[in-house]
Amino acid sequence: MLSVSAEAEAQLLAQLSAPVAQPQQIPAAPVPVPQAGPHSSSSFSRHVSSSGRHGLRLNSCRRSLEARCPLRAGLARCQLSSSPKLEVSTSLRTVLVQLEHTASVHASRLKERLHCGLARLTSFTPQAEGVLRLPVGREVLRDWEFGPEIGCGASCVTRLVMSRATGQAAACKTINKSGIFRSAALKAAMLGVQRELAIMQHTSGHPHVVQLRGVYEDARALHLVMDWCAGGCLESLVSTKLPDGKLGEAAAAAVAQAVLEVLAHVHGRGVVHRDIKPGNVLLCSLNEDAPGELTTDNVKVTDFGISLPYTPGRPLTELAGTLDYMAPEVLQRCYGPAADVWSTGVMLHELLCGQLPFSGDTLEQMAQCIQKTEIDLSGPAWSGVSHDAKQLVALCLQKDPRDRPSARQLLDTFADWLELGSGF
Known part of the structure; x- marks a missing residue:
């Protein structure tokens, strides 16, 4: 906001109070402009001129000016006073209109810079910042042949696709732009997509992370082509194909090793997943005759949609994730990578004992219950589970994140038990 000194305001009012015999012959010399305060941008002065070409805009801007500029409102009241000689000059009106226009431009530029700053904070590579600005018209159909629908969401649909070059199957998540644009949280939605892509690019290359194969954008949609995991998700396997709702110890070890390796990888790159759970663990294939038999090579982690970058000493504070798998410190809004270790412990508890x-x-x-209840691994459901498995779960579910080992430490400490899932 411009700060108008008392001296400048008096100077303006003095000029306005001067008798004007022939208003139509007012000279074109510029009217002295109130100087901006010490914190205002010097560019304001460059936008102020004596031209009267903006005078026609006065009527459309009048209400906005009176609401935003007290000086303008005061001058308008002078026009309605008993003295017919007080008139506002065209040049002064031009100045006021231009000042408001300049302030609006600066506010828009500031808002744009803030959004750009947010995008940079959630991006890891220069290429990632260009996502969602791809040339319109790049055809996903040129590279991929579309098959049946395999999933859908509020503004997206996932289809099975096949590479025209290699014949390799993949999954294409198509995000409807109009669905996003109608959302009240437009900017958050777009930044969320950009953040997910940036993190997927940043964490790519690990064998147990679902890989991003390509990004395409056309006039109506954004298409994300990713690895296709034909075995479906772990949650579906446990709930529909296993009668007792739990895995054998070797299969649970396979899942634990793959997930912990992914966490060690992404935590080392400064990323917290924030939503580790069976629904976000995918299986590359599934033996229908023995669905409970899994190996580490068969497991991948997906869904980095709510993942965030993390800097040591600067804890995350946003409440995010799935409550059943949420760590106590997440509920207290002060957490870091250890929250993912807790979620892994909850998932292993569920896989090993069925609840x-x-x-x-x-x-x-x-x-x-999450914050205060201590876990009990001595019940009948744990009778056939090894001591190492119980100890791993107990360490993951330490209430104090400082007492919780890191994913890398767990991999080293329980290497022998985790080897059960290798299939050898």
Whole structure:
């Protein structure tokens, strides 16, 4: 906001109070302009001129000017006073209109810079910042042949596709732009897509992370082509194909090793996944005759949609994830990579004994249970589980994140037990 000194305001009012015999012959010399305060941009002065070409815009801007510029409102009141000699000159009106226009331009530029800053904070590579600015018209159909629909969401649909060059199958997630544009959270939605792509690019190359094969954009949609995991998700396997709702110890070890290796990889690159759970663990293939038999090579982690970059000493504070797998420190809004280790412990608890470690009839009760209830690994459901498996779960579910080992430490400490999932 411009700060108008008392001296400058008096100078303007003095000029306005001067008798004007023939208003139509007012000289074109510029009217003295109130000087901006010490914190205002010097570019304001460059936009102020004596030209009267903006005078026609006065009527359309009048209400906005009166609401935003007290000096303008005061001058308008002078026009309605009993003295017919007080008139606002065209040049002064031009100055006021131009000042407001300049302030609006600066506000828009500041908002744009803030959004660009947010995009840079959530991007890791120069290429990632260009996502969502791809040339319109790049055809996904040129490289991929589309097959049946395999999933859908509020503004996206996932289809099975096949590479025209290699014949390799993949999954294409198509995000409807109009669905995003109609959203009240437009900017958050676009930044969320950009962030997910940037993190997927940043964490690419690991054998247990679902890889991004390509990004395409056309006039109506954004297409993300990723690895196709024909075995579906771990949650579906446990809930529909295993009668007792749990895995054998070797299969659980396979899942644990793959997930911990992914966490060690992404944590080392400064990323917190924030939503580790069976629904985000995919299986490359599935033996229908023995669905409970899994190996480490068969497991991949997906869905970096709510992942965030992390800097040591600067904890994350946003409440995010799935409550059943949420760490106590996430509920307290002060957390880091250790929250992913907790989620892994909850998932292993569920896979090994067939039930979640914490429960509640309401969200509040569930949150209280997560923060206060100690786990019990001595019940009948744990009778056939090895000591190493129980110890791994117990360490992952330490209430204090400082007592929780890192993913890399768990891989080193329980290497022998995790080897059960290698299939050899």
